[in-house]
Amino acid sequence: MVExxxxxxxxxxxxxxxxxLVVDDDPTWLKILEKMLKKCSYEVTTCxxxxxxxxxxxxxxxxxxIVISDVxxxxxxxxxxxxxxxxxxxxxxxxxxxxxETRRVxxxxxxxxxxxxxxxxxxxxxxxxxxxxxxxxxxxxRDIESLEGLESIHMTISDSDLSExxxxxxxxxxxxxxxxxxxxxxxxxxxxxxxxxKKARVVWSVDxxxxxxxxxxxxxxxxxxxxxxxxxxxxxWLTRENVASHLQILTEKIPFMQKYRLYLGRLLKENDAxxxxxxxxxxxxxxxxxxxxxxxxxxxxxHQNDVLGGSYGFPVANSLVQSVDVRGHEGDQxxxxxxxxxxxxxxxxxxxxxxxxxxxSQMCFxxxxxxxxxxxxxxxxxxxxxxxxxxxxxxxxxxxxxSRPLDLENCFNQLPLPDPQHHIQSEYLxxxxxxxxxxSTTKRDASSSIEAKPSYDEYNRGNHIKHFDSFPVQMxxxxxxxxFEPISATISNMKxxxxxxxxxxxxxxxxxxxxxxxxAPFAPVLQGDCYAMNLGLQNIDFTEYSDFTEYIDPTxxxxxxxxxxxxxxxxxEHIFDPTECPVIDQGLFIA
Amino acid sequence: MERNxxxxxxxxxxxxxxxxxxxDEQFIQLEELQDDANPNFVEExxxxxxxxxxRLIQSIEQALEKKPLDxxxxxxxxxxxxxSSSSIGAKKVKAESTLFREYCRVGNGEGCIRTFQQLxxxxxxxxKKLEAYFQLARQVGPAETACRPK
Numbered sequence: 200m201v202e203x204x205x206x207x208x209x210x211x212x213x214x215x216x217x218x219x220l221v222v223d224d225d226p227t228w229l230k231i232l233e234k235m236l237k238k239c240s241y242e243v244t245t246c247x248x249x250x251x252x253x254x255x256x257x258x259x260x261x262x263x264x265i266v267i268s269d270v271x272x273x274x275x276x277x278x279x280x281x282x283x284x285x286x287x288x289x290x291x292x293x294x295x296x297x298x299x300e301t302r303r304v305x306x307x308x309x310x311x312x313x314x315x316x317x318x319x320x321x322x323x324x325x326x327x328x329x330x331x332x333x334x335x336x337x338x339x340x341r342d343i344e345s346l347e348g349l350e351s352i353h354m355t356i357s358d359s360d361l362s363e364x365x366x367x368x369x370x371x372x373x374x375x376x377x378x379x380x381x382x383x384x385x386x387x388x389x390x391x392x393x394x395x396x397k398k399a400r401v402v403w404s405v406d407x408x409x410x411x412x413x414x415x416x417x418x419x420x421x422x423x424x425x426x427x428x429x430x431x432x433x434x435x436w437l438t439r440e441n442v443a444s445h446l447q448i449l450t451e452k453i454p455f456m457q458k459y460r461l462y463l464g465r466l467l468k469e470n471d472a473x474x475x476x477x478x479x480x481x482x483x484x485x486x487x488x489x490x491x492x493x494x495x496x497x498x499x500x501x502h503q504n505d506v507l508g509g510s511y512g513f514p515v516a517n518s519l520v521q522s523v524d525v526r527g528h529e530g531d532q533x534x535x536x537x538x539x540x541x542x543x544x545x546x547x548x549x550x551x552x553x554x555x556x557x558x559x560s561q562m563c564f565x566x567x568x569x570x571x572x573x574x575x576x577x578x579x580x581x582x583x584x585x586x587x588x589x590x591x592x593x594x595x596x597x598x599x600x601x602s603r604p605l606d607l608e609n610c611f612n613q614l615p616l617p618d619p620q621h622h623i624q625s626e627y628l629x630x631x632x633x634x635x636x637x638x639s640t641t642k643r644d645a646s647s648s649i650e651a652k653p654s655y656d657e658y659n660r661g662n663h664i665k666h667f668d669s670f671p672v673q674m675x676x677x678x679x680x681x682x683f684e685p686i687s688a689t690i691s692n693m694k695x696x697x698x699x700x701x702x703x704x705x706x707x708x709x710x711x712x713x714x715x716x717x718x719a720p721f722a723p724v725l726q727g728d729c730y731a732m733n734l735g736l737q738n739i740d741f742t743e744y745s746d747f748t749e750y751i752d753p754t755x756x757x758x759x760x761x762x763x764x765x766x767x768x769x770x771x772e773h774i775f776d777p778t779e780c781p782v783i784d785q786g787l788f789i790a
Numbered sequence: 791m792e793r794n795x796x797x798x799x800x801x802x803x804x805x806x807x808x809x810x811x812x813x814d815e816q817f818i819q820l821e822e823l824q825d826d827a828n829p830n831f832v833e834e835x836x837x838x839x840x841x842x843x844x845r846l847i848q849s850i851e852q853a854l855e856k857k858p859l860d861x862x863x864x865x866x867x868x869x870x871x872x873x874s875s876s877s878i879g880a881k882k883v884k885a886e887s888t889l890f891r892e893y894c895r896v897g898n899g900e901g902c903i904r905t906f907q908q909l910x911x912x913x914x915x916x917x918k919k920l921e922a923y924f925q926l927a928r929q930v931g932p933a934e935t936a937c938r939p940k
Contacts, residue, residue, distance in 0.1 A: 225870070227839045227877040234823045234831060271869060297873035319816040319876045322823075 214329030215240040222252040222268040222280065223295070228318065232267065232325070239326050249275035256288050263290060264332045267316075267325075270296040270303065278310045285311040291331035295320060345448045401441040410434060411445060796930045803923050812916050816879030833924045839878045840917055846871045847910065854903055864902060865894040882912040 219241045223229045229245050236243040244263070246252040249272050256263060266284050270277035281292045294307040297318040307315045313331040316324055403411070414431035415423050425443035432442070807813045817832075824831040850867045853860060872887035886909035893901035 225874050225877065226842050227835060227874055230835055230838060231820065231823070231877055234828065238823060238825075269873075271873075297876050298869065318873055319819070319879065321819060 211240065214332070217241040217329050217332060218244070218262065218264045219328070220244045220246065220252060220255060220263045220266045222246045222249060222266065222272070222277075224248065224269065224272045228269070228295075232320070235320070235322050235325050238322065248272070249277070249280040252280065253283055256284060256290070260288065263288075265291045265293065265328055267293045267295060267328070270294050270298070270307065278306060281307070281310045281312055289335075291335055293328060293331065344444055401437065401445070403445055407432075407434065407437075408445075411442070415446075793930070796926060800923070800926050800930050803919075803926065807919060807923070811881045812912075812919060814879040814881040814884075816876060818879075820878065830928075833927070836878050836920050836924070839874060839880075843871060843874050843913075846874065847913070850906060854906060859899045859902065861894040861897050861899075861902075865891055868894065880913075880916055883909060883916060886912055 217239075219236050221229060221232050221236065221243060223232065223245075224247050226247065229247060233243045233245050244255065246255060249268070252266070252268065256266070268277050268280055268284075272280070277294060277296075281294065284290055284292050291313040292311065293314045293316060294312040295316045295318055296303060299317040304315045313334075314328070401407075410432045411428060414428040417431055418424075418427045423446070425439050425446055428446065429437060429439050429442045807817075820832045820835055828834070846867055850864065850871070853864050853867065868887050868890050872884055872891070875883045875887060886905055890902055890905040890909060893899075893905055
């Protein structure tokens with residue numbers, strides 16, 4: 200037995216020295232696997248009992264990179280071990296068995312196995328296991344990066360205008376702060392030999408961001424690119440990567456924000472006679488699509504490599520889009536048809552057996568700036584939902600229900616339910632359709648432009664856009680500070696239940712950013728909430744996502760003034776009308 | 791030279807194990823794992839297999855004597871046994887295991903007992919052949935054993 204060091208420095212390049220924990224009650228296989236893994240230059244630790252394995256893992260957090268376990272073990276079901284490892288340590292787990300029955304394999308995948316190997320196992324199969332570790336790392340980096348990006352913005356903004364200091368940190372409880380630290384630390388400690396996973400920590404101050412936005416505006420939404428932006432910004436210490444990352448966060452990680460901003464811009468425009476200062480800089484026909492912060496066209500370009508493999512769980516966007524899909528949006532027809540049976544649970548909920556399965560939402564968003572293949576390589580083993588289905592499709596199924604009037608209290612109260620999986624989802628799903636029903640039909644323009652893109656693009660962009668179609672009415676209305684309180688509480692609740700609220704983090708933060716721009720008085724509260732929520736949510740396992748509908752607080756969509764209903768596409772600039780909101784400086788995309 | 795003769799003999803022995811389907815590809819995998827760090831790796835693994843599977847054989851034997859037969863338990867044992875046998879590439883033994891499990895699935899006690907007898911035969915035959923093989927291999931030297939069949 201070889202004990203791997205706690206944080207063994209590796210002189211050889213990754214994946215050499217990969218720390219593998221093998222669990223198998225069969226001594227013959229244990230010996231063979233150990234030898235095979237050693238031949239791959241991995242560091243091997245063997246266990247013949249699941250309990251032993253768990254103890255080892257718990258003793259040395261971060262002592263292993265990946266776990267390989269047999270399905271059948273005397274003291275504990277391999278699937279149980281799989282769940283434990285996923286929950287407690289969040290390590291990739293590979294299952295093994297001599298039984299290759301589809302049912303079992305599916306079960307393994309459902310429980311979160313990142314791969315399922317059939318015995319007899321070949322060396323070459325073991326050689327490739329490092330990809331699971333690598334993939335996870337990449338997504339962790341991206342998750343942290345984007346959240347930090349948002350977070351730093353919030354932090355900066357909060358510093359400058361904090362009339363309600365208490366609010367800022369009130370909702371971050373000790374656990375979340377600690378976990379966030381752990382997540383960050385863990386990220387830092389990981390041995391990222393691959394340069395693509397290195398991240399540049401830049402605090403995007405308001406000033407810096409304004410420079411950024413100015414540059415973007417100047418270049419033109421459809422021609423924007425990190426290099427051009429960097430050149431224009433004229434910030435010596437800033438690197439192209441910093442800019443690319445920021446751009447990424449703002450456009451891809453939160454793609455639905457675009458539509459959102461478009462919508463809000465419209466609202467502002469209607470609410471305020473004065474045309475925005477910023478607005479004049481851009482070509483913008485409210486009825487057209489490409490006026491979002493980075494335009495639909497841009498999204499298309501940038502999302503070239505986006506496939507279902509996404510690192511950010513924005514299934515919400517997808518699921519909410521469904522309302523539009525359901526209503527017969529042309530482009531979606533083909534997607535509508537292809538949802539697999541397996542993914543459709545009886546009731547209106549996206550299949551979410553547990554945090555592991557939530558990974559399926561990961562498929563929806565990928566980072567086109569990052570190594571392209573990471574997202575594309577999501578095979579069925581990586582995600583509970585086989586590639587080829589987006590959550591949008593799945594959620595779409597769920598959304599096929601008649602609209603019901605928004606029952607805010609209900610929706611809200613239903614959030615902290617003990618059973619995370621189906622119950623909450625269906626509750627939220629109830630609220631979702633009404634949201635969409637309130638939509639104006641004008642948004643079709645924006646959406647339709649998306650639909651022309653290749654299918655995967657559509658999943659992401661189109662869905663996001665449509666997602667916003669669903670939201671605008673509600674979003675714009677929930678500018679009250681009060682709205683956020685329940686949300687935050689809700690989120691804390693959900694957090695405590697082990698949900699992954701990463702998607703919500705981004706979503707909520709986006710919301711708040713928008714809100715600030717629209718209603719100044721509530722800005723501090725919003726910011727505080729947002730930041731707190733970011734912090735609170737960050738610690739959640741970034742790689743696990745759940746149906747967004749679980750977390751979207753319907754109270755957000757409470758009462759939307761009717762005049763907001765006909766928003767179509769918003770102009771990027773309109774969102775930030777300085778005359779409208781004194782707090783506009785604190786917006787995310789302000790020039 | 792006797793050495794060369796032995797080498798030839800060893801090669802023939804090895805080839806026939808594959809030809810007669812006593813062993814499959816997995817055995818070659820084991821051979822490929824053998825190196826200077828573990829010069830007797832294959833033999834060690836096979837020894838480990840026979841030692842460990844012996845108790846499984848015994849458990850199955852005992853379970854087959856109970857009336858009525860607990861097919862689920864039998865299947866469980868055989869599943870383990872099959873997994874183990876796959877580790878050394880014991881082809882015929884594995885085939886019998888699969889058949890046994892099939893009989894368990896349909897609840898055919900007679901079939902189970904019959905198959906198990908056949909399985910034990912194959913199991914023992916293979917053991918003897920491998921013992922002879924390794925004995926000769928040790929005499930010949932480690933380098934001779936690692937070559938793929940046709």
